[in-house]
Amino acid sequence: MIVIKCAGCKKKLMKYHKVGKGKILNCWFDKIKNDFTLREKESVVCECGNLIGTISAKGIRMKPNSITYSGTIIKK
Numbered sequence: 001m002i003v004i005k006c007a008g009c010k011k012k013l014m015k016y017h018k019v020g021k022g023k024i025l026n027c028w029f030d031k032i033k034n035d036f037t038l039r040e041k042e043s044v045v046c047e048c049g050n051l052i053g054t055i056s057a058k059g060i061r062m063k064p065n066s067i068t069y070s071g072t073i074i075k076k
């Protein structure tokens with residue numbers, strides 16, 4: 001489980017069950033545990049106004065430069 005934070009204000013955005021290596025490019029809705037983000041139509045934004053990503057069919061397409069994260073990534 002990792003904690004994804006806003007790169008702008010360091011606020012916690014969501015807890016995410018990450019499996020596999022690599023960067024977080026897409027967050028699937030069924031693996032998001034706690035979601036503190038806001039929605040503006042197709043956009044996912046932080047309370048500070050930082051654009052985090054955009055909604056796609058099954059998840060959120062993240063903007064890697066907008067987020068930081070910490071925690072353990074489970075290796076398959």
Ligand SMILES: [Zn+2]
Pocket residue numbers: 006007008009010011046047048049050
């Ligand atoms: Zn923020």
